[in-house]
Amino acid sequence: xxxxxxxxxxxxxxxxxxxxxxxxxxxxxxQVNHVRYKxxxxxxxxxQSRVGWMMDDSDTFAVSVxxxxxxxxxxxxxxxxxxxxxxxxxxxxxxxxxxxxxxxxDKQVIERNQTKERLAQLMDKRKxxxxxxxxQKKRMLDENEQLCQLYKDLVATEIxxxxxxxxxIAVQYKNNMGPNQDVGISGAFLADIKxxxxxxxxxxxxxxxxxxxxxxxxxxxxxxxxxxxxxxxxMSEAEFWTRFFQSHYYSVHTxxxxxxxxSECAKYDDKEWNRDVGSAKNDPLCDLxxxxxxxxxxxxxxxxxxxxxxxxxxxxxxxIKRFNQQSVGIIKAHAYxxxxxxxxxxxxxxxxxxxxxxxxxEVEVHKSKKARLEEKVTYDDLQGPSKVESAxxxxxxxxxxxxxPTEYTTVQNLEPRQVNILQQQLVATVxxxxxxxxxxxxxxxxxxxxxxxSDMCRRSRTSAGIRSGDELPGKLHKELTLVYSSxxxxxxxxxxxxxxxxxxLQEKLHRMHQTLCRxxxxxxxxxxxxxxxxxxxxxxxxxxxxxMINIANTKYENWKSRNSR
Amino acid sequence: MLQDDDEQDNKxxxxxxGYEKTWEIxxxxxxxxxxxxxTEMIQRARRRRLLEREASVRLGIMRHVFVILDMSxxxxxxxxxxxxxxCTLKILEDFMKEFHDQNPISQMGLISMQNKTxxxxxxxxxxxxxxxxxxxxxxxxxxxxxPSIQNALDVALSSxxxxxxxxxxEVLIIYAALTTCDPGExxxxxxxxxxxxxxxxxxxxxxxxxxxxxxxxxxxxxxxVSMNDVHLKELINEHLEPPPASVKMDHTLIKVGFxxxxxxxxxxxxxxxxLDELPALNTRGYYCPQCTAKYCDLPAECxxxxxxxxxxxxxxxxxxxxxxxxxxxxEPSQNISATNCYGCVKPFTDSxxxxxxxICGTCKQVFCFNCDIFLHETLHSCPGCxxxxxxxxxxxx
Numbered sequence: 001x002x003x004x005x006x007x008x009x010x011x012x013x014x015x016x017x018x019x020x021x022x023x024x025x026x027x028x029x030x031q032v033n034h035v036r037y038k039x040x041x042x043x044x045x046x047x048q049s050r051v052g053w054m055m056d057d058s059d060t061f062a063v064s065v066x067x068x069x070x071x072x073x074x075x076x077x078x079x080x081x082x083x084x085x086x087x088x089x090x091x092x093x094x095x096x097x098x099x100x101x102x103x104x105x106d107k108q109v110i111e112r113n114q115t116k117e118r119l120a121q122l123m124d125k126r127k128x129x130x131x132x133x134x135x136q137k138k139r140m141l142d143e144n145e146q147l148c149q150l151y152k153d154l155v156a157t158e159i160x161x162x163x164x165x166x167x168x169i170a171v172q173y174k175n176n177m178g179p180n181q182d183v184g185i186s187g188a189f190l191a192d193i194k195x196x197x198x199x200x201x202x203x204x205x206x207x208x209x210x211x212x213x214x215x216x217x218x219x220x221x222x223x224x225x226x227x228x229x230x231x232x233x234x235m236s237e238a239e240f241w242t243r244f245f246q247s248h249y250y251s252v253h254t255x256x257x258x259x260x261x262x263s264e265c266a267k268y269d270d271k272e273w274n275r276d277v278g279s280a281k282n283d284p285l286c287d288l289x290x291x292x293x294x295x296x297x298x299x300x301x302x303x304x305x306x307x308x309x310x311x312x313x314x315x316x317x318x319x320i321k322r323f324n325q326q327s328v329g330i331i332k333a334h335a336y337x338x339x340x341x342x343x344x345x346x347x348x349x350x351x352x353x354x355x356x357x358x359x360x361x362e363v364e365v366h367k368s369k370k371a372r373l374e375e376k377v378t379y380d381d382l383q384g385p386s387k388v389e390s391a392x393x394x395x396x397x398x399x400x401x402x403x404x405p406t407e408y409t410t411v412q413n414l415e416p417r418q419v420n421i422l423q424q425q426l427v428a429t430v431x432x433x434x435x436x437x438x439x440x441x442x443x444x445x446x447x448x449x450x451x452x453x454s455d456m457c458r459r460s461r462t463s464a465g466i467r468s469g470d471e472l473p474g475k476l477h478k479e480l481t482l483v484y485s486s487x488x489x490x491x492x493x494x495x496x497x498x499x500x501x502x503x504x505l506q507e508k509l510h511r512m513h514q515t516l517c518r519x520x521x522x523x524x525x526x527x528x529x530x531x532x533x534x535x536x537x538x539x540x541x542x543x544x545x546x547x548m549i550n551i552a553n554t555k556y557e558n559w560k561s562r563n564s565r
Numbered sequence: 566m567l568q569d570d571d572e573q574d575n576k577x578x579x580x581x582x583g584y585e586k587t588w589e590i591x592x593x594x595x596x597x598x599x600x601x602x603x604t605e606m607i608q609r610a611r612r613r614r615l616l617e618r619e620a621s622v623r624l625g626i627m628r629h630v631f632v633i634l635d636m637s638x639x640x641x642x643x644x645x646x647x648x649x650x651x652c653t654l655k656i657l658e659d660f661m662k663e664f665h666d667q668n669p670i671s672q673m674g675l676i677s678m679q680n681k682t683x684x685x686x687x688x689x690x691x692x693x694x695x696x697x698x699x700x701x702x703x704x705x706x707x708x709x710x711x712p713s714i715q716n717a718l719d720v721a722l723s724s725x726x727x728x729x730x731x732x733x734x735e736v737l738i739i740y741a742a743l744t745t746c747d748p749g750e751x752x753x754x755x756x757x758x759x760x761x762x763x764x765x766x767x768x769x770x771x772x773x774x775x776x777x778x779x780x781x782x783x784x785x786x787x788x789x790v791s792m793n794d795v796h797l798k799e800l801i802n803e804h805l806e807p808p809p810a811s812v813k814m815d816h817t818l819i820k821v822g823f824x825x826x827x828x829x830x831x832x833x834x835x836x837x838x839x840l841d842e843l844p845a846l847n848t849r850g851y852y853c854p855q856c857t858a859k860y861c862d863l864p865a866e867c868x869x870x871x872x873x874x875x876x877x878x879x880x881x882x883x884x885x886x887x888x889x890x891x892x893x894x895x896e897p898s899q900n901i902s903a904t905n906c907y908g909c910v911k912p913f914t915d916s917x918x919x920x921x922x923x924i925c926g927t928c929k930q931v932f933c934f935n936c937d938i939f940l941h942e943t944l945h946s947c948p949g950c951x952x953x954x955x956x957x958x959x960x961x962x
Contacts, residue, residue, distance in 0.1 A: 181682050181683065181719070181720075181748075182716075182748035183681045183682060183713075183748055184681055184713055184715075184746040184747045184748040184749075186681070186711055186746045187746075334747070334748065334749050334750065335749075335750065337748055337749045338749035338750045338753060341749060392622060393623040393624075393887075395887060398888070401884065401887060477843050477846075478843065480835065480846070481840055481843055481844070484835050484837075484840060485840050488837055488840070488858070488868060488869055491856065491858075491869045491870075492868060492869050492870075492871075495855075495856060495869060495870040495871060496871065540833065541846070543832045543833075544832040544833060544834035544835075544857070547832060547857055548856055548857055548869070551855075551856060551857060
């Protein structure tokens with residue numbers, strides 16, 4: 001019997017056979033006995049990468065869930081007799097565990113809370129994974145009707161498989177989808193919560209939206225921790241936020257009774273502030289450590305220079321300190337988001353990577369006092385405008401732009417004397433010309449030509465009528481449009497493979513050609529037959545589309561014959 | 566202690582120190598209107614700018630331009646009548662029509678910034694109709710919240726990044742707010758924009774912000790702040806001209822198709838540009854020479870084979886950049902014997918507008934101030950040279 005490996009925080013020491021999770025030896029970080037699942041007694045295990053539940057007297061896991069699959073966890077409210085923990089997965093399935101230690105309800109609650117905290121920590125660590133594929137695919141289909149239609153046409157009729165569809169065709173749409181946008185924190189987010197006073201009672205009403213809550217959590221991480229601890233079982237949301245607004249974060253005069261919730265936050269914030277100020281050693285001209293202390297007034301010659309009077313009034317000093325803390329909090333929240341985004345991008349590029357440690361803190365460059373003074377003295381705006389480097393254009397053969405390619409004709413050079421004579425001859429001929437209209441053309445031939453001409457015009461006008469879209473019944477017209485749309489997409493992917501320089505493009509070209517042939521067989525032929533039989537239509541209705549497919553086919557054949565030589 | 570006894574002749578110190586009394590320049594003309602003198606000032610500034618533009622510089626003629634418009638609370642101010650939002654949108658409408666006229670092979674898109682996010686109102690397209698519809702919708706949208714430059718640049722970047730390297734990628738930001746509320750570090754976005762070779766220009770309506778100035782200098786764009794609505798129109802119209810190409814732009818041969826309008830053996834087809842609304846099945850339109858897809862209007866980019874479809878007149882419009890009209894020589898009107906302008910046949914008067922006349926270097930004809938601006942900005946050819954057979958026949962430029 002092998003021993004169990006324990007990590008930190010194991011509440012119960014037991015020697016049991018170490019369960020093998022899918023053939024690997026994993027460290028168990030937390031084990032809780034007397035946990036019921038679906039009315040069976042068993043134990044709950046938390047390991048490095050997953051949570052599992054095993055029934056008593058069994059050595060296989062009935063439930064084993066990776067942390068990356070867990071979307072969120074919930075606990076049963078305070079008043080309920082059953083102490084439960086529920087895990088919700090990404091695909092909306094749930095697992096509910098019931099803590100039933102015989103040692104009493106309090107112990108159950110302690111165990112449950114311990115489990116919940118550990119689970120939350122482990123889930124957070126695992127969260128940095130590539131974005132959920134399924135959600136993204138759904139989003140793409142929702143946003144692009146054309147893609148949705150194409151999906152139905154191609155995958156539903158089994159012309160290409162689903163995987164191929166997402167790999168080949170949807171890639172371009174994925175590139176065109178806009179980025180997921182995050183929202184920054186406005187500097188005035190607390191000030192914008194304009195409380196409304198109810199004149200009669202003296203009650204003040206604050207309207208809080210989820211965005212404001214998010215902004216508060218991002219700026220003050222201590223408050224976020226408190227919120228997750230207290231809500232919903234110790235305090236309701238409304239109560240928490242009322243206490244928040246009464247605390248030092250929002251009002252100058254704090255109520256001593258509500259101190260207990262946020263006083264720890266105040267201590268945490270002060271510690272953070274001292275740490276930040278101490279690390280901002282970048283600027284030798286700016287010394288932040290003692291800005292809240294009272295400075296003696298320095299007297300120079302006859303003029304009194306007043307020192308920073310922040311410390312003169314304790315209230316003012318405290319307020320200014322709180323303002324500064326809020327600003328620092330906002331800036332740090334932004335920097336944190338940026339780091340998260342960077343790590344997300346890295347994770348998306350290598351989905352199987354694991355972080356191998358925390359990142360190093362950034363090393364700040366020390367600027368010497370001299371460099372800093374120089375910076376203060378020079379202004380970029382006052383320097384002269386810098387010359388922008390631009391590419392120059394020289395046109396060598398201008399006449400090629402102005403005269404199109406002409407045939408090479410020999411030009412006869414004439415002397416000016418000859419030009420004059422020719423000019424006089426031209427003038428004479430024009431002035432002596434007598435028009436002879438009745439004999440300029442044969443009347444019968446002219447009449448026949450005119451008849452033929454008007455006949456052709458009439459014919460072309462009516463044939464355009466047959467071909468015009470007014471003649472098509474509505475439903476057929478819509479279906480034709482859809483067929484054109486899907487075929488157009490396929491052809492677009494086909495043409496994008498040319499010229500096929502890389503082997504992947506060549507592969508894709510072969511596949512697209514096959515897809516086109518199959519599409520032609522399965523969709524276009526039946527459509528044409530249906531159009532002719534059901535709607536009694538002209539058989540030329542799909543000629544153009546077939547022509548496009550033929551041209552694509554010819555191009556493919558040409559390329560193949562040229563390449564296989 | 567600080568009183569100067571020199572200034573006893575009732576002049577203010579600031580007046581004596583060479584302060585420019587700009588209000589004295591504006592005067593009423595004979596009919597009692599002030600407007601002509603103001604427009605004259607603007608025209609003179611315009612002419613000065615034309616002179617600065619150099620010839621023989623390679624330009625990026627195939628342009629992909631995103632216009633990022635600020636729709637935050639600052640746009641509802643009324644210092645530009647009736648509100649900044651309406652004034653700017655009307656100017657943008659004219660700008661987009663002109664842009665499509667003068668840059669037929671370029672594409673334009675529209676993004677709006679509101680409530681700390683950016684919304685793409687119209688994707689890059691050749692067709693000005695979609696843009697004009699997007700602008701109409703924005704006219705009725707309320708202006709709220711704070712703008713976010715980072716989000717807007719991210720949205721523009723995601724579209725511009727995938728374009729081929731030989732096109733000129735530009736972004737024009739019209740900014741009225743004095744703050745920006747971004748979710749992260751804007752420095753990283755600026756770096757990404759610079760790497761993607763995008764040229765960002767900013768036109769401010771309120772004041773110049775340090776971050777706007779930094780973005781435009783880092784990416785090689787221009788930054789300006791408008792004083793009134795006429796000035797704003799001018800600043801926006803400056804972007805009608807193609808910018809000089811950056812040295813990093815590739816120069817390659819581009820395949821272009823010239824469809825014929827009359828096709829004798831064409832088959833009836835649905836057009837690919839209107840597949841969303843039910844198009845008619847007929848033979849009217851242009852067929853792509855490579856894949857025979859049909860389009861109603863040119864210029865267009867073939868959606869099937871990716872070929873650029875233009876007509877010859879569209880390309881010929883860019884000739885004015887290759888062979889620009891040379892600048893006219895400025896001379897005081899007393900020295901010239903001609904009494905009328907060759908372009909508009911208006912007699913030269915003694916007013917301040919006709920103080921200088923302009924002479925074409927090639928054909929030596931005399932033009933007035935207005936004709937000079939018109940010929941250089943709109944017509945791009947000299948009527949004197951065109952009507953002179955010996956000059957026009959041998960194309961000596």
